[in-house]
Amino acid sequence: MVNVGILGATGMVGQRFIQLLADHPDFEVTALTASSRSAGKKYEDAVTWHLETKIPDAVKDTVVVNTDPREVKDVEIVFSALPSQNAAKVEPKFAEAGMKVASNASAMRMEPDVPLVVPEVNPEHLDLIETQQKRRGWDGFIVTNPNCSTIALVMTLKPLYDQFNIKRVYVSTMQAVSGAGYNGVPSMAIVDNLVPFIGEEEEKMESETLHLLGDFDGETVNNANFGVSASCHRVAVLDGHTEAVFIEMDDDFDLDEVKGSLTNFKGLPQKLNLYSAPEDPVVIREEDNRPQPRMDRMAGNGMAVSVGRLRRDEVYSNSLKYVLVGHNTIRGAAGASILNAELINEIL
Ligand SMILES: NC(=O)C1=CN([C@@H]2O[C@H](COP(=O)(O)OP(=O)(O)OC[C@H]3O[C@@H](n4cnc5c(N)ncnc54)[C@H](OP(=O)(O)O)[C@@H]3O)[C@@H](O)[C@H]2O)C=CC1
Ligand SMILES: N[C@@H](CC(=O)OP(=O)(O)O)C(=O)O
Missing domain, CATH: 3.40.50.720 (NAD(P)-binding Rossmann-like Domain)
Structure with a gap:
């Protein structure tokens, strides 16, 4: 031990x-x-x-x-x-x-x-x-x-980044109150309400995501080269951050291939069978009304990210969108x- x-x-x-x-x-x-x-x-x-x-x-x-x-x-x-x-x-x-x-x-x-x-x-x-x-x-x-929101986002971007040419990402978060600590958000501020600002959260999501997907050249990390724009919001959920993700690729793509790359995604923790590693880091939900924080935050004992509503964007070309849920104090912290x-x- x-x-x-x-x-x-x-x-x-x-x-x-x-x-x-x-x-x-x-x-x-x-x-x-x-x-x-x-x-x-x-x-x-x-x-x-x-x-x-x-x-x-x-x-x-x-x-x-x-x-x-x-x-x-x-x-x-x-x-x-x-x-x-x-x-x-x-x-x-x-x-x-x-x-x-x-x-x-x-x-x-x-x-x-x-x-x-x-x-x-x-x-x-x-x-x-x-x-x-x-x-x-x-x-x-x-x-x-x-950061907790970044972790969930980047776990879904990694398999896509490896297989497709990502041009830009927009993400809009709906973050649980536990992310701010027990005394972080007064109940009077959040019950029957939503707070459309979390200090420094958007900056962290935008910079950390590109750093995590950056190349390490033996001396330094060179950030990934695409755009990430985040808007972060606090909602009346105890645990589990939800994120609406919009991705534009350089080229057209096959949605089944996107789904396959998320479903089949495994990393070193899975290969090494580490104790806290979820069997599937990304879990795909097919139901129209999933993922939801209360239902899906404990996927993989709280260590997996659930992705649902995966669909092609019918308005913008070469684009897709999905919703994810990750447990902010377990996988996110x-x-x-x-x-x-x-x-x-x-x-x-
Ligand atoms: N990765 C992520 O996204 C997340 C990260 N966090 C981060 O985790 C950290 C902890 O967050 P959270 O648990 O909510 O914070 P809390 O305020 O609930 O807890 C803070 C802890 O630090 C101790 N502490 C406070 N001041 C001092 C001090 N001056 N010297 C030594 N210890 C001190 C407190 O001890 P005492 O009880 O004695 O005051 C307590 O144990 C933060 O940096 C937060 O940003 C949080 C959520 C998610
Ligand atoms: N800001 C996050 C939690 C947090 O503390 O993040 P960070 O570890 O980046 O400071 C939230 O409110 O949900």
């Missing part, structure tokens, strides 16, 4: 880490950190638990420590669920102290020597770790996963970091 720690263990995403790691065959949670408000308390006293399953017995009595590498002993991997501003300050300290940091926070994602990885999409970007360690003189390293760590543990 590999000893792992969770940074920001009391938050929404931290709790998902605890839940998903409870029965993990290779990772054992031995350290939990949070702010000084929680440090020194037993986990069950420090946390306001929001998930449907119980707090796992194994961590109930674990004493939460400050998010400081000097207080985290004998741990090989730390999963970071810290607010971005804190992540920027402390993740490098954990890497400097020799730990492998699998971060869910946005702080370091676009650093040129920090891999931003979805294991089914761009595992080869992990080779940047060597550059990072040399450049920064670290024994450990930082690997990041993308904690599950994504855990899959990154499983891959690292297997291949490095």
Whole structure:
């Protein structure tokens, strides 16, 4: 077993880490950190638990420590669920102290020597770790996963990008409230309502998508060369982000081939049979009224993306559209970091 720690263990995403790691065959949670408000308390006293399953017995009595590498002993991997501003300050300290940091926070994602990885999409970007360690003189390293909406989008774009010439993508999101954290969106703002703005979300979707699909030339990642335009919205759903995706290709295409490439898509996690890898990263729904967040967010234990309403665009040539649903705090957050760590543990 590999000893792992969770940074920001009391938050929404931290709790998902605890839940998903409870029965993990290779990772054992031995350290939990949070702010000084929680440090020194037993986990069950420090946390306001929001998930449907119980707090796992194994961590109930674990004493939460400050998010400081000097207080985290004998741990090989730390999963970071810290607010971005804190992540920027402390993740490098954990890497400097020799730990492998699998971060869910946005702080370091676009650093040129920090891999931003979805294991089914761009595992080869992990080779940047060597550059990072040399450049920064670290024994450990930082690997990041993308934004929750980006992950779901890019998992569907990858098979299409490999087979067709994508010219431009428009995406309109309908994002669950859990993406903003428990206290992120007041109930008065969201019940009977929709909020048509999520700070920095559109910029992240537009930049991270092209970076993830970029070529790694051995030294640097050269972004993919097509247009992505996003519009992001908060809706009254607890978990599960829905996205309406519109794609224009350079050339005409066969819709059955598009469907085949999504259905048959497999990546390295599937080949390596990693513990958290869904058998099918993309699940196609044929019903007119699917995917829906409540019905489809748990596809592949929350690690698969469901795609439905796949159709040719009858207005614009060489164009298609579909709707997707992905679980934002599992595939879009904690599950994504855990899959990154499983891959690292297997291949490095
Ligand atoms: N990949 C993705 O798309 C997603 C990413 N996220 C990202 O994950 C991260 C966590 O989000 P979420 O769980 O919603 O946030 P929460 O606010 O729910 O939790 C934050 C956690 O960080 C701790 N913390 C807060 N301030 C400090 C500090 N100064 N020093 C040390 N620890 C601190 C909190 O501890 P305490 O309880 O003691 O205050 C808590 O454990 C964010 O970066 C967020 O953007 C979130 C959702 C999806
Ligand atoms: N902004 C996302 C969640 C999030 O925290 O994203 P990021 O990891 O890019 O900061 C949402 O609200 O649904």
